[in-house]
Amino acid sequence: MTPPDDLVRAVEAVLFASAESLTLDALAAHVGADPRAALGVLAKDYAGRGVELVRRGERWHFQTAADLAPLLRRTREETRRLSRAAVETLAIIAYHEPVSRAEIEAVRGVQIAKGTLDVLMEAGWIRPAGRREVPGRPLTYATTPGFLAHFGLASRRDLPGLDDLRAAGLLDPVDTVFDGATERLEKAGDSD
Amino acid sequence: MTPPDDLVRAVEAVLFASAESLTLDALAAHVGADPRAALGVLAKDYAGRGVELVRRGERWHFQTAADLAPLLRRTREETRRLSRAAVETLAIIAYHEPVSRAEIEAVRGVQIAKGTLDVLMEAGWIRPAGRREVPGRPLTYATTPGFLAHFGLASRRDLPGLDDLRAAGLLDPVDTVFDGATERLEKAGDSD
């Protein structure tokens, strides 16, 4: 690595010392200058090393290179497995956000069990994202910066297959026609 | 900058991710090889950067460069308006110093809340100015050079006197209707 200039060193030290991912604003507040150019230099300096500079949403942090996972995982406990319901719910929120509980249930075809959203919220991956201005004003959910950081996404646009799913119409507003199957039966005579 | 070899990357990542500094043995156990040569490379790579490889006794770890420590501590200035009570208290101290708490209360006609003098002291505008040699030996307060600096005063004598205040209309009681007789009486009483 070439010896960096003062600003690069400063940004490097602040990012290294921080327990959290940092926004550009937070970085600027610490180093007293626009950190963007320095971040570019650092990203290049650390590319291919055992530690890398990554951007997650609007935040930056250092983390170990992914290919070294086997080496490091040895000392770590496997993170607790999420239930299938939680994984699906998280995926639905990530790909559809902001999305209401009823909409999640419409995709999965079952009610959300009590703890499912709690688990995802406790993990810091989802958050309430305001109410939808429709009858009942349902609360909606969206993902957090912590979600991007945990799953190594630079932004929601990096969600795997997002564009394909959207092109296939699989992310369109959820059609709740099957939700009330009985309702449907009763209404079978009525027009849509 | 040359991309480091696998062993250097491994040692780098293990040291970065470890919660504590690591001995050569511990490093070797993680990376499956003698880490000494890799440590030498890393020490050189990181020399002069914002983060440095440090050896303490037999243990190695990364830490931020010592000269950057001040950057890690950020001072945030918040501007707030001084409360009315605090401004009045400060004004009384400025006009009457040195003055005890009881005297301030006598002039204001109201008790001083606990935090008021603390706020003024924290702002660096007043200081304890000795005890008065009367029963109870009350502490007195006076203004500081910081007070003069903040208000752009060369000395306390630059504070406008009562006559100036009156001329500026600042002594007019807000709620009193003057009648000619009262006004005359006041003027008679005030003239020196």
Next chain:
Amino acid sequence: MDDDALTVELEGWEGPLDLLLALARSQKVDLRAISILSLVEQYLAFIEDQAERLELAADYLVMAAWLAYLKSALLLPREPEQDPDPDELALRLQLRLERLDAMREAGARLMARDRLGRDVFRRGAAGEGLTTVRRTGWQVEIFDLIAAYGRVSARTRPALHVVASREVMTLDAALARVAAMLATRIDWTAIERFVPPSSTGRLRRSALASSFLAALELARQGRVELDQRAPFAPLMLRRPRS
């Protein structure tokens, strides 16, 4: 069709849609090319099979009823105006299965990513950390200070309330006096004559004003006649002639 899928009990599925998706997948074709009719038949067969062994959850039964309806609609000769169109409904069911399948796969792909804390790691040591020291800059201007002192001074300066003692003749007194005097006067008399002769200065002006008001009041009651020939001419009073 996978025979195992048929023998697994319902608890294995999270609702009828999950079961339908499992059955659809067991056809081992692209979900888009799936035969909805055969899928419906599988589901109904499965539910019948289960019904002998355990109590079916309501939502499975509701779905079964709905699928039975769909099946008959798909098989029966088409009425031109049939609403809802059974093909449309079949298509929606298919889309719904695709959606759930897509989300299930997306979830699996998310979980398989290099995850922070499992595959990639942040700095392990608590490290130096970043600290923020908060300092309050108090905002106050010299004017605020001076105005505050003016306010305090004005507020706490001994307040003097002086009521100048002033002799007045009240309206009541004037009424009594004017009325009494009228009783003894027959001719026109100027109003000044009704004022007590001893009053001077401010008291006299007060007495005159009160007497004037008394005269107006007595006139209203018909107890006096007033006469004035010109503006500012003497105001004359006399007892009414009855």
